[in-house]
Amino acid sequence: MKDITPHDWKPWPTPWEVQKLCSKADGLFHYAATALHWIEDQIDEHGRACQSWVFNNLTQEGGLGQLEDLYKLILTSFENIDNPPRNEQRHRARLASFQHVIGTILVLQEQLTISQIIALLADIPMGNLDVRHFLQQMRSVLIPGTITLFEEATPQMHKSFRDYIMDTHAPAEFHILTGHAHFLTAKSCLEVIVKAGSQSDVVVIYSVQHWSQHLRQAVEGGTTWEDERMWNLLGEMVKEAVFDVWKADSWSVFLDVAAAGWGLLKVRSKYEGESYVNNDLPGRY
Secondary structure (H helix, E strand, O other), X not given: OOOOOHHHHOOOOXXXXXXXXXHHHOOOHHHHHHHHHHHXXXXXXXXXXXXXXXXXXXXXXXXXXXXXXXXXXXXXXXXOOOOOOXXXXXXXXXXXXXXXXXXXXXXXXXXXXXXXXXXXXXXXXXXXXXXHHHHHHOHHHHOOOOXXXXXXXXXXXXXXXXXXXXXXXXXXXXXXXXXXXXXXXXXXXXXXXXXXXXXXXXXXXXXXXXXXXXXXXXXXXXXXXXXXXXXXXXXXXXXXXXXXXXXXXXHHHHHHHHHHHHHHHHHHHHHHHHHHHHOOXXXXX
16 A cells, blocks of 8 residues: 555554455455455545544444445445534535536546546536545545556446446435436536636547537436526537637537527426426526
């Protein structure tokens, strides 16, 4: 593990702790590899402070015999959902940002490196989530094996984690809805396009090629939101300077935008109709 020699931590882990972890792994290599990678992440994050609880959490009686339990431990080590939060607003912002980052990785139309994903998600406020730091925290489920340059790695989720996070097995706070993920990714792409001069070429190319597909798939997935920023971004897209960045003669782009725009208009019409009854619009995300 990084910058740590066995002598620094002697006698940790104890042979008893290692034996219990091996017993929990029950011969499943992916469980063992993910658990050890997560332990390394905790050491990097917390140093010696993690000695008192990391193996206890992994080897506690009655739990973590299955990958799903290990995945829940990893997710709740990012944000505790089992106890009332001290700061509700911060708690919600971190969970929303989790949905944005992991959802984007899940619905990307082509592979991007960590550094490119960070650039694509520059619209996430630093006050809500430090995307680079978060991806480092989640590397035990995002990046298999050991790598030299973290930001040049390409996320590769194990199928078991992908299935866990996208079906009802994951806690609701961490469950990724595909339509929602496409909507947020489309918005991130639009942010890149309207600010293209400050982004890397690869990210601009990705955004130009795929923003309309993400928007269409969000609508087709039946998951769209009344989002004022999305309307503002679509308005920016027709300005001459911005249009020059993404203009294309592709008929499919026109169809994608038309379908998405019609879907968004229906959502806005529905919400405005409800507001007459409720005297308030539903909370916007």
